[in-house]
Amino acid sequence: MIFSLFFFKRAANIIMLALALTSCAAANGSKKTQALVQRADPPFWWVGMQNSNLELLFNGKNIGSFEVSLQATDTKILTITRPANPDFILVEIEISAGQKAGTLPFVFTAPKQKPITYNYELKNREQAQAKGIDPSDLIYLVFPDRFSNGDVTNDAIATMNEKTADRKGLKTRHGGDIQGIINHIDYFEELGTGALWLNPVLENNQPLESYHGYAFTDHYKVDPRLGTNELYKSLCQKLHKKKIKVVWDVVYNHWGNEHYLYKQLPDSNWVHWFPQFTRTSYRAETL
Numbered sequence: 001m002i003f004s005l006f007f008f009k010r011a012a013n014i015i016m017l018a019l020a021l022t023s024c025a026a027a028n029g030s031k032k033t034q035a036l037v038q039r040a041d042p043p044f045w046w047v048g049m050q051n052s053n054l055e056l057l058f059n060g061k062n063i064g065s066f067e068v069s070l071q072a073t074d075t076k077i078l079t080i081t082r083p084a085n086p087d088f089i090l091v092e093i094e095i096s097a098g099q100k101a102g103t104l105p106f107v108f109t110a111p112k113q114k115p116i117t118y119n120y121e122l123k124n125r126e127q128a129q130a131k132g133i134d135p136s137d138l139i140y141l142v143f144p145d146r147f148s149n150g151d152v153t154n155d156a157i158a159t160m161n162e163k164t165a166d167r168k169g170l171k172t173r174h175g176g177d178i179q180g181i182i183n184h185i186d187y188f189e190e191l192g193t194g195a196l197w198l199n200p201v202l203e204n205n206q207p208l209e210s211y212h213g214y215a216f217t218d219h220y221k222v223d224p225r226l227g228t229n230e231l232y233k234s235l236c237q238k239l240h241k242k243k244i245k246v247v248w249d250v251v252y253n254h255w256g257n258e259h260y261l262y263k264q265l266p267d268s269n270w271v272h273w274f275p276q277f278t279r280t281s282y283r284a285e286t287l
Helices: 009-016 031-036 178-182 185-191 229-241
Strands: 002-004 039-041 053-059 067-070 076-081 088-094 102-109 116-123 139-142 195-198 218-222 245-247 254-256
Touching: 067 076, 067 088, 178 229, 185 229, 218 229, 229 245
Parallel strands: 139 195, 195 245
Antiparallel strands: 002 254, 039 053, 053 088, 067 102, 076 088, 102 116
């Protein structure tokens, strides 16, 4: 089941600013930090961005009851927002133009508790600039799960809600993956492909029918049945060496109902609750 979400402005910044990630690394922290901050979105950021403002969503048990400060010379906290759900807190910061790559130490304090430091990672930006699509590009659309199974070891993952692959099923997963695409890069080159467009590769940890990739359950993690963030990055690098561009397909307003933010909404106004909703038949020929 997929829900269409309509975020208020601050929440949208968290997701929409960071979906261009091609790799994902958890921020470093102490054991005490991990006990408080279970997750930070986006999981890291970059220095030297054109927009100096960044909004972070911290998730942890009763984290909304903590005060937050930032132990940095120039980079500073602009606003702190506490949603209705006490397990979330939004922190907007302004990253100084002189800020160096490294970590930003956020300090969480509460009465009768020792301060807890969370080290948030800032990376250096890569110098390469993306080149857009133009009329000379032949765009080849790939449905990763249906294209080629290059790694059979990730077909069945016990921790996922849909645990097996079944090529006989119309709406089941078939086992195609990023490695299968890598194995056929020469094929795309021989066709004269100018850009490879993949159906979304982000995690879709739904119980069924999420083979298409449009029911995100994590906006920062490649679905493990397709590969890893690093493997996706490797695919991009290999395609670029062949002068083939990559189209990043992502739909911001569609989540699976197994997304952690849907299962524990920070606030009720994070979802556009339709009083009346009629689903399309999805019959493209009729429409």
